[in-house]
Amino acid sequence: MEKTDLIQLKHLEAKQKxxxxxxxxxxxxxxxxxxxxxxxxxxxxxxxVGQWSLVGEMVNLDETLEQAANRILFNQTxxxxxxxxxxxxxxxxxxxxxxxxxSVAYNSLLKIEDFKLNSNSNExxxxxxxxxxxxxxxxxxxxxxxxxxxxxxxxxxxxxxxxELLPEKFTLSQLQNLYERILGVExxxxxxxKKILKMKLIVDLQEYQTNVAHRPAKLFSFDxxxxxxxxxxxxxFDL
Amino acid sequence: MEKTDLIQLKHLEAKQKxxxxxxxxxxxxxxxxxxxxxxxxxxxxxxxVGQWSLVGEMVNLDETLEQAANRILFNQTxxxxxxxxxxxxxxxxxxxxxxxxxSVAYNSLLKIEDFKLNSNSNExxxxxxxxxxxxxxxxxxxxxxxxxxxxxxxxxxxxxxxxELLPEKFTLSQLQNLYERILGVExxxxxxxKKILKMKLIVDLQEYQTNVAHRPAKLFSFDxxxxxxxxxxxxxFDL
DNA sequence: ACAAAAGTGTTCGCTCTACACCCATGG
DNA sequence: CCATGGGTGTAGAGCGAACACTTTTGT
Numbered sequence: 001m002e003k004t005d006l007i008q009l010k011h012l013e014a015k016q017k018x019x020x021x022x023x024x025x026x027x028x029x030x031x032x033x034x035x036x037x038x039x040x041x042x043x044x045x046x047x048x049v050g051q052w053s054l055v056g057e058m059v060n061l062d063e064t065l066e067q068a069a070n071r072i073l074f075n076q077t078x079x080x081x082x083x084x085x086x087x088x089x090x091x092x093x094x095x096x097x098x099x100x101x102x103s104v105a106y107n108s109l110l111k112i113e114d115f116k117l118n119s120n121s122n123e124x125x126x127x128x129x130x131x132x133x134x135x136x137x138x139x140x141x142x143x144x145x146x147x148x149x150x151x152x153x154x155x156x157x158x159x160x161x162x163x164e165l166l167p168e169k170f171t172l173s174q175l176q177n178l179y180e181r182i183l184g185v186e187x188x189x190x191x192x193x194k195k196i197l198k199m200k201l202i203v204d205l206q207e208y209q210t211n212v213a214h215r216p217a218k219l220f221s222f223d224x225x226x227x228x229x230x231x232x233x234x235x236x237f238d239l
Numbered sequence: 240m241e242k243t244d245l246i247q248l249k250h251l252e253a254k255q256k257x258x259x260x261x262x263x264x265x266x267x268x269x270x271x272x273x274x275x276x277x278x279x280x281x282x283x284x285x286x287x288v289g290q291w292s293l294v295g296e297m298v299n300l301d302e303t304l305e306q307a308a309n310r311i312l313f314n315q316t317x318x319x320x321x322x323x324x325x326x327x328x329x330x331x332x333x334x335x336x337x338x339x340x341x342s343v344a345y346n347s348l349l350k351i352e353d354f355k356l357n358s359n360s361n362e363x364x365x366x367x368x369x370x371x372x373x374x375x376x377x378x379x380x381x382x383x384x385x386x387x388x389x390x391x392x393x394x395x396x397x398x399x400x401x402x403e404l405l406p407e408k409f410t411l412s413q414l415q416n417l418y419e420r421i422l423g424v425e426x427x428x429x430x431x432x433k434k435i436l437k438m439k440l441i442v443d444l445q446e447y448q449t450n451v452a453h454r455p456a457k458l459f460s461f462d463x464x465x466x467x468x469x470x471x472x473x474x475x476f477d478l
Numbered sequence: 479a480c481a482a483a484a485g486t487g488t489t490c491g492c493t494c495t496a497c498a499c500c501c502a503t504g505g
Numbered sequence: 506c507c508a509t510g511g512g513t514g515t516a517g518a519g520c521g522a523a524c525a526c527t528t529t530t531g532t
Binding site for chain 1: 297327340341
């Protein structure tokens with residue numbers, strides 16, 4: 001057999017392997033009632049019927065992974081233009097009843113206030129779950145979730161993505177609480193404020209809370225333009 | 240139609256989508272002649288015939304992604320138990336002549352001395368390329384390589400993976416050179432040594448270089464046990 | 479003796495950490 | 506007037522950056 005024939009044969013064999021399914025699983029994080037939460041749905045697939053699972057679907061043959069992730073997110077939440085980031089692809093054998101399916105996990109961060117506005121229309125079974133009390137998820141979703149949570153914890157120390165989880169206007173205490181919950185540590189109030197304000201990534205709105213039974217807190221917002229500037233010139237950020 | 244029928248239908252439709260190919264592309268890094276290098280092969284697939292490409296193959300239906308990555312690495316280098324880490328999955332449309340193929344990119348770091356010992360048997364066209372002078376790779380491999388290189392640069396600042404690229408016994412100057420090449424910066428010799436030695440991750444072997452036309456340097460080796468200890472107790476590492 | 483790389487300490491500024499009290503509001 | 510969370514500064518320790526000369530070997 002000639003060398004070119006061998007190559008043709010190799011390519012023919014390779015095409016026999018195109019029988020994979022590819023799914024996208026979205027790990028959708030929100031922050032509410034002072035807790036970090038993840039959005040889960042009820043699984044309708046044997047042998048996991050009734051168990052909680054991440055929000056996932058098969059990727060269509062004519063859409064990119066990013067498009068699939070955005071589609072899934074929109075179907076569940078009614079939201080577009082939400083923070084979305086690929087984390088890792090899971091490809092062990094027998095992880096899915098359909099056959100050989102590899103799953104690409106995406107982290108998504110959204111402001112729960114937006115979710116509430118957009119999710120009243122759908123009657124699906126999606127619910128927010130406190131991340132500290134999860135067990136017995138469908139498929140290998142427990143592993144996926146742990147991996148994605150670790151990624152979030154690492155990333156939140158290095159980039160100002162925490163803002164994606166807060167309302168447009170927030171107080172420094174809310175921000176500190178968010179970090180404490182994600183990282184699972186207590187932070188010193190004065191040091192935290194100094195560090196955050198020195199970065200100049202948040203803007204003092206000169207507004208205050210109202211109707212609170214204590215001294216009203218100042219409201220701030222995230223300065224995305226300044227963030228992009230810093231990023232181009234080599235951002236350094238540490239918790 | 241009943242609800243359970245709808246669910247069955249949904250699952251049938253989903254199975255129609257299982258026509259993906261999944262490939263693994265290995266970005267195999269080595270360090271030699273004081274340069275960071277990547278292993279490339281000649282592509283034999285239209286329309287990229289003759290162009291340089293990453294080392295990639297289709298994943299078999301009965302192997303995991305990790306197994307595929309290890310298989311590819313072994314076929315090209317004859318090496319097992321090499322540092323291997325998933326980086327990202329690339330899934331745009333029309334990136335591959337076979338049809339819809341998503342590719343999972345893996346970073347691999349190896350000691351080039353080991354490679355030389357194991358690769359004499361194969362007659363393939365793999366060659367090491369200086370990472371600073373690459374262009375016109377096949378497929379979307381230029382993008383994959385850039386993503387993987389950025390990951391390496393980031394990771395090398397946070398974890399002691401640089402040792403994977405050096406011989407068992409190395410000098411502090413070699414180590415410093417490695418960091419300088421990967422990061423593309425110059426480092427202060429005294430400060431670098433202080434920082435590295437303070438971490439206690441390397442062991443003074445009480446041996447010296449021989450046959451060098453200058454004062455012989457001390458040889459060190461990486462202390463993997465101590466690294467695992469530190470990791471468990473929350474390793475902090477910075478360049 | 480000379481070329482070439484190895485090896486070694488100190489100073490200064492900055493950053494991180496620990497820590498305690500007064501303030502503004504609603505009830 | 507009391508309960509609740511908001512808001513503020515300083516001192517000490519540790520860390521990172523800058524910097525120049527002596528040592529050892531081969532030729």
